[in-house]
Amino acid sequence: MVEFSSDKMKEVQRIIEFYPEGKQKSAVIPVLHLAQQEFGGWLSSATMDYVASLLKLEPIEVYEVATFYSMYNLKPVGKYMFEVCHTGPCMLNGSDDIIAYIGEKLNIKPGQTSADGLFTLKTVECLGACGYAPMMQLGKNYREHLTKEKCDAIIEECRKNSSMNN
């Protein structure tokens, strides 16, 4: 069942109040972020329909937004998503090596999720960390100045966090 908790509903209300009355369509992008975070890291059509009903929009108005922006996942992803930048400045600093290394270590290619469902590897375009390259986004934060050793440590950290939560 797709439904926000009462706490999250308060957050939705707070977002809607950012905009003048009747302009709650503007809330679709932040509310989709919230929905993706709450409902398993991706947007199913049930989730998108739910967001549409909350904001009194037609479902298509939500679909067209969800399919336009690259941060929304339209299919299930692993518990931890490594979004590694590979645009110009990161490439100059060896991002291709990092992507290949993570891929080999987890036995996945960019765009795939590991068999245990823990990790998804994704290549992304410039995230604005060019001076601290190579880098990846992991959840809310950036991990910068990546080396193979740092990637090992990040993978270990994720495995440890995951087993602690279970």
Next chain:
Amino acid sequence: MGKKILIDKVHIPGIRGYEVYRREGGYAAAEKAFKMAPADIVEEVKKSGLRGRGGAGFPAGMKWSFLAKPEGVPRYLVCNADESEPGTFKDRYLMEFLPHLLIEGLIISSFALGSNRTYIYIRGEYSWIVDILEEAIAEANTNGFLGKNILGTGFDCQIYVQRGAGAYICGEETALLESLEGKRGNPRIKPPFPAVKGLWDCPTVVNNVETLAAVVPILNMGGDAYAKIGIGKSTGTKLISACGNINKPGVYEIDMTISVEEFIYSEEYCGGIPNGKKLKACIPGGSSVPILPANLLLTTAKGEKRMMTYESLSDGGFATGSMMGSGGFIVLDEDQCVVRNTLTLARFYRHESCGQCSPCREGTGWMEKILHNIEYGKGKMSDIDLLWDIQRKIEGNTICPLGDAAAWPVAAAIRHFRDEFEWHVMNPQESQQRNYGLAGYANPREVLV
């Protein structure tokens, strides 16, 4: 030592919070502004010569004076924090470490323009910065600089932070407004310009983070004093985010009086190229601006020293010059491959094209494919001319400047490094085997799929 007026206090511990920021002279400009008439604030900004720091370099005061003021219609100020131009990470630095500087600049600008609801549209990936900004906004509210009847002037203002969700195109001001209205980021046809018909069809000003932050020192020192810093029409200071193959990547504030050579090699700034390598090329203003080979970067075609100013960087036009752009300064050392660098940029623009205009939607994809073939030893000599032809047909034929931004890097790479493209075509084996990156671990063919 250059003059610093924007990020001079960034290293003071606790400057991110209201108390320390205030103790260090923060919000004095806001207090001053609220004693002035809004039109006089606009006048100060005009006098300062401040140019838009997002990339286009359009005079900010002039943009403000275009704002329509019909009776009974709300006006909006929107801060463009969608920083997505490859090589650019200066706004992030400002917001992360000096959030109150931006908030103060926004308060002053909102008062000057009469915006009671002001939005910061920030790229979705900078999600931790949203918390920093919201905390600063809450502090400004508590201390009476936001909310109702600010400092007893009768002026009400609130600032809201809106996250994007991953789209370079939303840095274009009309696409940003579409996104802020909860739609896909498709740029609008101009005119009407946002100053007349912007957010929810109301008059709107959209300015970059650095531009709005610069309003604070302008108010503090006065527009005339600000205009005295720098050379010619490049007034004030500019944040440069330096990256690529340099010893000290990071964000630097420069007063626009130093040379490009000094910026790259002096210890105060980039600190030279690592491992004693030579400078090969540089993209001085974010990925969209033309790449320049070392000789043309350091000296203009006229033989003058090239300076870090709007005018000097664009000296010679696109034939022998480049642009200041967003200040994203990307340095390539002698071992880097221009074809490969151009390929990653072409891929970027293909990925970010909104798909509205066919020259850009189709052309960016073709350019990426052709560059991919050349890079991986499957190119033909005629491909180089084909590439030139495609970029020429994109430029100027699209609703927004993304088409130009995609065309320029390809054009400049061919213009200045044609021999490197030809080398790839003539040496398919070597170009496949060439080793890129740090340790030669990757087989780039697999990575790129």
